[in-house]
Amino acid sequence: MLIRANKAAPNEVNTPLLAVCLYRDESAPDSLNGAADDALCGDFSGKMGETAMLYPKDAIAAERLMLIGLGDRASFTHEKLRRTTATVAKKARSLKLSEAAFALPIPETSDAEEAALAAVEGAALGLYRFTRHKTGEEDDRELEAFDLILDESADEEAASRGAETGAKLAAATILARDLANEPSNTGTPEYLAKTARGISDRYGMGITVLDRAGIKEEGLTGLATVGRSALNEPRFIALEHRKGGDAAPVVIVGKAVTFDSGGISIKPSGGMEDMKFDMSGGAAVLGAMEAVGSLDLPINVVALVPSTENLPGGDAFKPGDVLRMHSGKTVEIISTDAEGRLILADALSYARRYEPSAVVDCATLTGACVVALGNHASGLMGNNEDLIAEVQTAGETAGERAWPLPLFDEYTEQIKSDTADIKNSARPAGALTAGAFLKEFADYPWAHLDIAGTAYGKKGNAYTAKGATGTPARTLVRLLMGRAESRAGA
Ligand code: BES
Ligand code: MN
Ligand code: ZN
Numbered sequence: 001m002l003i004r005a006n007k008a009a010p011n012e013v014n015t016p017l018l019a020v021c022l023y024r025d026e027s028a029p030d031s032l033n034g035a036a037d038d039a040l041c042g043d044f045s046g047k048m049g050e051t052a053m054l055y056p057k058d059a060i061a062a063e064r065l066m067l068i069g070l071g072d073r074a075s076f077t078h079e080k081l082r083r084t085t086a087t088v089a090k091k092a093r094s095l096k097l098s099e100a101a102f103a104l105p106i107p108e109t110s111d112a113e114e115a116a117l118a119a120v121e122g123a124a125l126g127l128y129r130f131t132r133h134k135t136g137e138e139d140d141r142e143l144e145a146f147d148l149i150l151d152e153s154a155d156e157e158a159a160s161r162g163a164e165t166g167a168k169l170a171a172a173t174i175l176a177r178d179l180a181n182e183p184s185n186t187g188t189p190e191y192l193a194k195t196a197r198g199i200s201d202r203y204g205m206g207i208t209v210l211d212r213a214g215i216k217e218e219g220l221t222g223l224a225t226v227g228r229s230a231l232n233e234p235r236f237i238a239l240e241h242r243k244g245g246d247a248a249p250v251v252i253v254g255k256a257v258t259f260d261s262g263g264i265s266i267k268p269s270g271g272m273e274d275m276k277f278d279m280s281g282g283a284a285v286l287g288a289m290e291a292v293g294s295l296d297l298p299i300n301v302v303a304l305v306p307s308t309e310n311l312p313g314g315d316a317f318k319p320g321d322v323l324r325m326h327s328g329k330t331v332e333i334i335s336t337d338a339e340g341r342l343i344l345a346d347a348l349s350y351a352r353r354y355e356p357s358a359v360v361d362c363a364t365l366t367g368a369c370v371v372a373l374g375n376h377a378s379g380l381m382g383n384n385e386d387l388i389a390e391v392q393t394a395g396e397t398a399g400e401r402a403w404p405l406p407l408f409d410e411y412t413e414q415i416k417s418d419t420a421d422i423k424n425s426a427r428p429a430g431a432l433t434a435g436a437f438l439k440e441f442a443d444y445p446w447a448h449l450d451i452a453g454t455a456y457g458k459k460g461n462a463y464t465a466k467g468a469t470g471t472p473a474r475t476l477v478r479l480l481m482g483r484a485e486s487r488a489g490a
Contacts, residue, residue: 086126120166176287203293229313256282263336368430
């Protein structure tokens with residue numbers, strides 16, 4: 001989709017559809033030459049999400065005038081802006097239009113760059129569909145151009161810059177969604193490795209992919225053990241973007257269980273199809289690396305993606321088994337369904353070799369996190385208050401909310417084992433005992449996002465279709481953009 005940002009008078013924009021936003025109880029701009037007045041005499045109040053389609057004939061140059069409500073001016077946010085442009089773009093597509101124009105409103109606390117960024121994210125993500133496996137729908141008509149119309153006082157260059165960044169952030173999210181939506185029969189660990197090689201080729205990143213033999217040789221026992229009974233071989237993917245001189249890198253880690261049956265501790269079959277999404281953390285990390293590359297961020301970033309299926313079988317690991325992990329710690333298996341923390345623990349201990357300034361992992365780790373926060377926030381834990389705050393802010397900026405949860409010493413007490421150093425499952429507080437487990441393997445500033453409730457869903461919103469959301473790809477990129485900026489400022 002072509003995206004442009006230009007100054008223009010709304011009444012002069014020659015387009016099949018011009019969308020204009022109205023705040024609650026405010027009148028339409030004079031520049032519409034009265035084209036909106038009919039709708040405004042009663043039926044349209046400007047509440048958030050309200051829409052009306054008008055056919056203004058000769059009053060303005062556009063064929064259609066779409067009014068869209070923003071609610072109260074003082075409470076307008078980038079998140080509302082994303083939802084607004086998503087609604088407009090989807091409407092234009094459903095009318096089979098090839099282009100649409102949108103008069104960009106700038107929230108009071110924002111600027112043209114950030115507003116354009118959010119507007120483009122919303123439009124591009126709102127149009128997302130996963131049609132790969134739908135016969136005949138591959139080439140459905142898509143919107144070809146989306147124009148941001150700026151008023152006289154706006155900074156056009158800043159808006160163009162924001163639009164470009166927004167497109168890259170959306171592309172990162174779309175890559176993450178595509179990977180996560182892919183069924184597990186095709187979306188295998190090797191498929192993720194292939195995607196990582198593509199990113200490496202496009203942006204000149206370093207890449208290491210370990211196969212089953214390499215994983216064993218490296219001593220990644222958790223990953224090797226979970227993947228032992230799977231015919232689709234596990235992979236350990238390390239992708240390195242080195243554009244930050246000799247500064248310590250940020251390491252991002254994503255759980256990528258391409259299908260989680262639970263293993264011998266098998267899950268109930270109802271809804272098990274959703275466990276193809278259990279690689280959403282890895283998908284988000286690869287999506288984030290796509291944006292790190294396309295934005296050419298001037299920092300060092302390493303992505304680690306441990307990937308495997310979790311299946312029962314004659315060779316499967318079993319409850320009661322004890323593993324000596326990559327770090328040297330021993331773990332008693334209570335449930336083979338608590339597999340995510342095993343592969344993440346190895347990735348976290350592998351990360352030590354980079355002497356990282358920070359490590360952030362993301363994982364569809366626990367059903368307990370969904371019980372706690374539902375689908376409205378990722379669980380956020382860690383061992384460093386500053387990093388936790390940084391991740392929370394990045395999530396807020398991205399429109400991907402994350403909420404802090406505690407890692408009290410008592411949760412660490414709960415995972416003590418009679419047989420081994422620690423055990424891989426303990427209740428109650430399943431999200432926090434999982435966090436406490438990971439904490440045992442992180443000896444650097446570390447934060448953990450439990451995305452079990454946010455990575456995919458049945459409902460979605462204006463810019464998130466059913467299925468994979470791509471969360472937290474943009475959170476990770478925003479965090480890294482922030483680091484790049486403070487490095488430039490230092
Ligand atoms: N992949 C699941 C977590 C999950 C559950 C993600 C629901 C999305 C929706 C994870 O591997 C798992 O099975 N966790 C167990 C842990 C338990 C055995 C300690 C869980 O949450 O029940
Ligand atoms: Mn599991
Ligand atoms: Zn899992």
